Amino acid sequence: MNVATEQHLPQSGGWTGHLELGYENNDHETILVRNRHQGPLVVQRPLYPEGNEVCHTCILHPPGGVVGGDILEIDVELGDSSSVCITTPGATKFYRSQGQLAVQKQLLRVADKACLEWLPQDAIVFPGARASLSTRIDLAPNATFMGWEILCLGLPVNREPFNSGVFHSRLSLYRDKKIVFLDQLRIKTRQDLMRSTGLRNYPVTSTFILTSGTVEHLELIRTIPAEEKHSLTAATLLHHDLLVIRYLGHSTFAAQDFFAYIWQILRPEIISRPACAPRIWAT
Secondary structure, three states, X not given: OOXXXXXXXXXXXXXXXXXXXXXXXXXXXXXXXXXXXXXXXXXXXOEOEOEOOOEEEEEEOOOOOEOOOOEEEEEEEEOOOOEEEEEOOOOEEEOOOXXXXXXXXXXEEXXXXXXXXXXOOOEEEOOXXXXXXXXXXXXXXXXXXXXXXXXXXXXXXXXXEOOOOEEEEEEEEEEOOEEEEEEEEEEXXXXXXXXXXXXXXXXXXXXXXXXXXXXXXHHHHOOOOOOOOOOEEEEEEEOOXXXXXXXXXXXXXXXXXXXXXXXXXXXXXXXXXXXXXXHHHHO
């Protein structure tokens, strides 16, 4: 049985959580107008550290981890001309499972002239976990998106590789209902981590996507060295303006620092605002 089949199996005995967030622009102020939640997913009070135009939001999962049988769904919708920055207070942890699949699904919808910055902390997949993580981004023709996904397979700090378990991730981006980017990762055996055409035995794999990219941005990013020794980085420009940055390494902190540095440089050029890191990053 493969992971794609397992995603459709009924789950029992776990948490079911759903979070629905809706934002609108009201006279140059982005407001959280819809905040519906069920189960263990909530948001802190929206913050405005850089003025009313950008709404900073932190998504909380109080249990602190996702276990077999859990199903978590996050649905975010930005109205026309709204601007939102979303993060999380800590890593999402997929714990060991006795057999059931842990599922997290994220749907991000961004309307015309709106901007979403999706900057969550890392996701850690424990050895023995059985997990599925999917993120779909739907952009209107003139929407802007900057967001990353940082994954850690196993516990490299404890020298515990992902030798057992199953993990499937899917990251997709649609523009005007047409798919322009699709990235899938399926890990079922130790060999899936070691292939030279795959992860090359690196436990941390990360992807950063930015719209409104240019050739000049691409050339600049390729000159930025990663601080972590022996890590691998790459950048590509797709469909004329979709900038995709990759990171393979051993440290999620190094991956996030690398992406955050690029975000700080490119944010003023892409959305004409200086970088303003979410406050939770400083705690």
